[in-house]
Amino acid sequence: MTPEEEDLIRRRQRSRSIVVAVLLAALVVLIFAITLSRIRLAMT
């Protein structure tokens, strides 16, 4: 594997990891908001 190929792979992996991290964070916020909504719906 050439250094250029290795660099491309590293860059791809890093950008994919960042995207997955952002998506997981968004999912946590969404689940938290859904939980609050569900609690509020159950209480009214």
Next chain:
Amino acid sequence: MTAAVPLLPPADWRDFLALTKPRVMTLVVFTGLCGMLAAPAVDGRGIDPVIGFTAILCIALAAGAAGALNQWYEADIDALMRRTAKRPLPDGRMDRQSALHFGVGLGAFSVILMGLAVNLVSAAILATSILFYVLVYTVWLKRRTPQNIVIGGAAGAFPPLIGWAAATGSVALLPLLLFLLVFLWTPPHFWALALFVKTDYANAGVPMLPVVAGERVTRRQIGLYTIPMAIVAVAPWPLGLTGWFYGAVSIAMTAAFAWMAVVVATRRQQPDDAMKPEKLLFKFSILYLFGMFGALVVDRWVLA
């Protein structure tokens, strides 16, 4: 000694996004949202905004999953058509297994999230719409019958049904009519496009009506499908399911659509023809669907 398979670098995340066909999602999200907003309040309460957002998110993710699985299955014919040759799979930027895993994972996630966060009825319809689009349309019909676009149109008709079910936990006559409207709208919409866009479906061996049955049959089918579409489009008003605003808008827009469809159905392509009526019908058909669903929401929220 087996030949060494060239090792692909990990696909770029933008290619995963491209798999989901983001442009197709806008109509799906819009009609799903309108189905949700048109739904009546349950126990005196509309859908909770967060739950509503989650339902629309699931509809969009499911549409993306269906798009990814469609591209996974059609990588071979996508390579043969100019319009699709630059997609991630035919262009060699991603291996097919990654697309399959991504599509199945995204689809399963959207159905599970809908089931847990919203309700089981909408999750069941969501799962049905994904399976319908992938198995019935993509795998079974697309390569076998010129009516593929008619049946496939049903996949695009599910979102208003899902939006309504998300808001009410059930299905009713109005969302079924909205389903039928999108279902019957798809053939004139798509065949009008197929008349003026030299689609190279023939190279890929996909039986599209203009290619298989010719221009005259296609024009007649556009006219014929417009009749039941017009009936279904206006029906909610006399049935008392909507107010006068939707009734007025639906009659006016459907009359315009029908007029354009009659012009297309009764003319023949001339040499060096600019195909203006066909392009007009295609463009108006998009405005028509947005107008009809928009009128429905205005009718419910503003005038009710």
